[in-house]
Amino acid sequence: MSHTAVIITxxxxxxxxxxxxxxFAVFRSTARPLEEDRSGTWSRRETTWLVIMVVTLFALxxxxxxxxxxxxxxxxxxxxxxxxxxxxxxxxxxxxxxxxGRPVAFFARSRDVAHSFGVYNPEETLIFQAxxxxxxxxxxxxxxxxxxxxxxxxxxxxxxxxxxxTSSFVVKPA
Amino acid sequence: MIDERSLAIARRLTISYVVASTAILAASGLLGVVLRWSQxxxxxxxxxxxxxxxxxxxxxxxxxxxxxxxxxxxAWWTLAGVGFPVRGFGLAMARITWWLMVLGVIGVIAxxxxxxxxxxxxxxxPLPFYxxxxxxxxxxxxxxxxxxxxxxxxVTWCFGILHTVCNREALGSDSSSIGKRLGLAxxxxxxxxxxxxxxxxxxxxVIPLAVIGFDMIIATLPLAGLLIWQILQSMHVVGPANAxxxxxxxxxxxxxxxxxxxxxxxxxxYWLIPRYAxxxxxxxxxxxxxxxxxxxxxxxxxxxxxxxxYPSGTPQAQINTAMQPITFAxxxxxxxxxxxxxxxxYRSRFRWTxxxxxxxxxxxxxxxxxxxxxxxxxxxxxVAVHNTLWIVxxxxxMAMLNIGLLIFGAVYALLPELCGKALYSEKLAWIHVxxxxxxxxxxxxxxxxxxxxxxxxxxxxxxxxxxxxTRISLPFVFLLAAAQALFFWNVMQTLRGKGGVAxxxxxxxxxxxxxxxDWSVHTAEGALMLVAVLxxxxxxxGGYLVGREHGNAGGGGTTTAQSTTAQVSTGEGxxxxxxxxxxxxxxxxxxxxxxxxxxGGCHALSAAGSTGSVGxxxxxxxxxxxxxxxxxxxxxxxxxxxxxxxxxxxxADVAAYVRESSPVVAPPGSAPTPGSDx
Numbered sequence: 001m002s003h004t005a006v007i008i009t010x011x012x013x014x015x016x017x018x019x020x021x022x023x024f025a026v027f028r029s030t031a032r033p034l035e036e037d038r039s040g041t042w043s044r045r046e047t048t049w050l051v052i053m054v055v056t057l058f059a060l061x062x063x064x065x066x067x068x069x070x071x072x073x074x075x076x077x078x079x080x081x082x083x084x085x086x087x088x089x090x091x092x093x094x095x096x097x098x099x100x101g102r103p104v105a106f107f108a109r110s111r112d113v114a115h116s117f118g119v120y121n122p123e124e125t126l127i128f129q130a131x132x133x134x135x136x137x138x139x140x141x142x143x144x145x146x147x148x149x150x151x152x153x154x155x156x157x158x159x160x161x162x163x164x165x166t167s168s169f170v171v172k173p174a
Numbered sequence: 175m176i177d178e179r180s181l182a183i184a185r186r187l188t189i190s191y192v193v194a195s196t197a198i199l200a201a202s203g204l205l206g207v208v209l210r211w212s213q214x215x216x217x218x219x220x221x222x223x224x225x226x227x228x229x230x231x232x233x234x235x236x237x238x239x240x241x242x243x244x245x246x247x248x249a250w251w252t253l254a255g256v257g258f259p260v261r262g263f264g265l266a267m268a269r270i271t272w273w274l275m276v277l278g279v280i281g282v283i284a285x286x287x288x289x290x291x292x293x294x295x296x297x298x299x300p301l302p303f304y305x306x307x308x309x310x311x312x313x314x315x316x317x318x319x320x321x322x323x324x325x326x327x328x329v330t331w332c333f334g335i336l337h338t339v340c341n342r343e344a345l346g347s348d349s350s351s352i353g354k355r356l357g358l359a360x361x362x363x364x365x366x367x368x369x370x371x372x373x374x375x376x377x378x379x380v381i382p383l384a385v386i387g388f389d390m391i392i393a394t395l396p397l398a399g400l401l402i403w404q405i406l407q408s409m410h411v412v413g414p415a416n417a418x419x420x421x422x423x424x425x426x427x428x429x430x431x432x433x434x435x436x437x438x439x440x441x442x443x444y445w446l447i448p449r450y451a452x453x454x455x456x457x458x459x460x461x462x463x464x465x466x467x468x469x470x471x472x473x474x475x476x477x478x479x480x481x482x483x484y485p486s487g488t489p490q491a492q493i494n495t496a497m498q499p500i501t502f503a504x505x506x507x508x509x510x511x512x513x514x515x516x517x518x519x520y521r522s523r524f525r526w527t528x529x530x531x532x533x534x535x536x537x538x539x540x541x542x543x544x545x546x547x548x549x550x551x552x553x554x555x556x557v558a559v560h561n562t563l564w565i566v567x568x569x570x571x572m573a574m575l576n577i578g579l580l581i582f583g584a585v586y587a588l589l590p591e592l593c594g595k596a597l598y599s600e601k602l603a604w605i606h607v608x609x610x611x612x613x614x615x616x617x618x619x620x621x622x623x624x625x626x627x628x629x630x631x632x633x634x635x636x637x638x639x640x641x642x643x644t645r646i647s648l649p650f651v652f653l654l655a656a657a658q659a660l661f662f663w664n665v666m667q668t669l670r671g672k673g674g675v676a677x678x679x680x681x682x683x684x685x686x687x688x689x690x691x692d693w694s695v696h697t698a699e700g701a702l703m704l705v706a707v708l709x710x711x712x713x714x715x716g717g718y719l720v721g722r723e724h725g726n727a728g729g730g731g732t733t734t735a736q737s738t739t740a741q742v743s744t745g746e747g748x749x750x751x752x753x754x755x756x757x758x759x760x761x762x763x764x765x766x767x768x769x770x771x772x773x774g775g776c777h778a779l780s781a782a783g784s785t786g787s788v789g790x791x792x793x794x795x796x797x798x799x800x801x802x803x804x805x806x807x808x809x810x811x812x813x814x815x816x817x818x819x820x821x822x823x824x825x826a827d828v829a830a831y832v833r834e835s836s837p838v839v840a841p842p843g844s845a846p847t848p849g850s851d852x
Binding site: 001002004005007008009012015016019020022023026027028029032033037039042043044046047049050052053054057060061064065067068071075086088089095103112113114116118119120123125126128129130131133134135136137138139140152153154155156157159160161162163164166 | 188222223279289292293294295298300301304305306308326417418453454456457458460461463464480482483484485486487488492495498499502503505506509510513514516517519520521522523524526534537538541542545547549552553555558559560561562622626627628629630631632633634635636637639694718770771772775776778786813814819
């Protein structure tokens with residue numbers, strides 16, 4: 001599991017546990033119904049709830065929006081790889097063997113339909129992916145930290161051989 | 175309140191939508207079982223293209239044909255229940271909607287299951303025109319037309335809804351202006367009571383229906399344009415369109431259509447939860463703010479489905495990033511609605527029946543789907559789960575555990591008042607509701623786990639690392655399907671009047687059947703019979719498919735019946751074999767293998783009508799059968815090995831076919847085009 005997937009697992013588990021506890025509390029509360037009507041108070045507090053939600057979502061937004069994968073550059077030390085996706089194969093064209101520690105810029109194109117260039121590390125963990133739409137060039141920058149054989153899988157449905165559209169490349173120690 | 179005649183009209187409408195959509199659930203649900211079964215059990219594997227065609231049918235059928243269609247129908251009765259009769263223009267639209275939707279779904283099933291169209295429900299352009307010999311332009315044109323019919327059904331439904339919610343009398347509007355009446359229906363009377371003056375506050379269930387009725391027109395029309403383009407392109411009238419633009423148009427529709435399920439469902443929650451709680455919906459005026467955000471944000475979040483499309487030289491990255499905050503804003507209507515509904519239930523004299531339990535579980539499903547949705551909405555987190563089975567888990571929480579349970583709850587709650595007959599068995603309903611929720615949680619939860627582990631979605635055969643969890647999920651798939659059989663049986667017996675005449679308590683909640691007969695024996699017998707019939711039918715369908723697959727030599731399994739035929743036909747005595755005991759190929763069967771295995775995607779071969787350019791052209795290649803067999807079996811370079819995916823017989827067949835159809839000088843089009851004729 002990738003670092004991001006671990007964060008998701010932890011965050012989602014906590015949220016689900018909290019949500020389940022609240023749901024159970026609401027369910028149990030109907031066993032002891034209230035005599036007086038408190039609807040008015042609860043209705044007014046809905047505004048407080050709105051404020052809480054807005055603040056929470058704003059915090060999540062500020063905490064995550066700067067980690068978008070867009071616009072990365074490989075810099076002068078970068079290694080360039082040209083990737084071509086076609087039904088149902090990847091052509092991966094690297095002039096020199098890829099090495100760890102130096103950014104790799106993948107320039108991906110498609111010759112037919114939409115594909116997605118998904119890269120799994122030697123432990124079979126999905127480490128990054130990007131969509132490849134025909135007639136456009138997609139750039140993805142990644143710095144490999146461990147040497148080994150990386151698996152490529154197509155992650156955008158592209159037809160009958162979609163699940164056969166796999167490949168691999170080797171990253172050598174620097 | 176509205177008159178008896180208007181009630182009768184709304185009642186008939188809702189019954190017709192719900193019955194049709196329930197039939198579609200039965201069909202598309204079974205397809206879903208086949209899909210997971212085929213992934214889990216190698217012996218039960220269906221052909222790859224057939225799997226993708228079923229996936230296409232299951233997606234559109236279950237999502238639009240069942241869940242969407244059902245809540246669209248429940249909307250009419252909900253509106254009638256809060257004093258908004260459907261009549262005149264609105265009624266005409268409502269009736270047209272039913273026909274368009276039914277015809278559209280029939281067309282989708284025909285073009286996928288029988289014509290092999292398998293480009294998935296998002297039919298990501300230009301995939302519909304790259305069928306690798308599995309489907310042709312005819313199928314693409316007809317499929318596009320069928321989806322267009324379903325899209326038009328959504329538009330006519332929207333017009334019907336808008337006509338109904340803008341009813342001046344029902345709104346008690348002081349003004350006759352269309353704009354003011356629409357504003358009232360959006361809930362703006364709560365925010366600006368002077369501008370949007372009315373004799374009564376708008377009933378809450380009206381607001382989400384007005385919002386989605388307005389938004390889906392905006393959302394669907396560009397898609398209709400794309401579909402018409404695809405139809406024209408399939409007739410060779412127009413050329414290719416821009417793929418990135420087409421993808422944006424698809425999701426411009428594809429996101430709001432989720433809310434075509436959710437918002438009418440919210441209307442039903444707003445209407446029924448207070449009934450079971452015995453108090454009014456706990457809602458402040460602030461809820462109108464949330465729905466105003468919804469009406470705008472709903473059509474401005476499409477690019478969160480394109481978070482990982484950011485090709486150079488396009489503004490897609492900027493658009494995507496702008497849509498993360500807008501998507502977050504769209505969390506607010508759900509957050510406020512869940513608050514309101516939870517406090518409506520909290521410490522009320524809530525009456526727990528199968529119907530209200532299903533509604534309550536539906537709210538829990540909504541919460542779960544919403545939480546995973548927030549993760550999808552966050553670009554930095556989406557990179558880890560995009561296009562994995564996590565997404566499949568997310569939207570099954572949404573579609574089955576939220577919308578689905580709401581539909582079941584609404585049917586149990588409303589069927590007695592819709593048809594005047596008491597629910598056949600409350601006990602069966604309890605079993606159905608609990609099983610659906612608990613089993614669904616486990617089954618869909620396993621998808622979430624697989625997705626976090628990087629399992630790709632829309633793979634007919636998953637990488638073997640994921641096999642364990644796929645197999646573990648299989649019993650839950652069957653349990654979920656079996657639970658739905660109880661639902662069908664219960665509804666059928668109710669409609670046949672087996673539960674007696676419906677009676678209601680002071681809140682309008684149907685009372686359990688008064689029948690003194692012991693239900694259990696009859697029900698057990700009936701359920702057993704129904705399950706047996708369903709299973710027999712499922713196996714018959716399975717048998718048909720297996721027969722077809724093997725007949726076409728397109729199956730992914732072991733040596734097929736074909737090989738026997740080929741060997742026997744070579745004459746008496748010994749089976750004639752090629753070099754060193756290899757099987758002899760049959761070129762006719764090979765033509766079908768060539769198409770179904772997708773060879774044409776990479777290789778040009780004029781006899782097969784394929785123009786792929788990844789691998790070398792096979793026209794005039796003058797290859798020996800032995801070399802072809804070796805390359806297909808073991809692969810080379812970018813060419814994947816087909817060993818294990820094709821049987822030795824199939825590989826021999828395709829080698830014979832390629833050998834035969836690529837003479838040294840190949841006049842193009844000299845041979846008939848195989849692959850297009852089945």
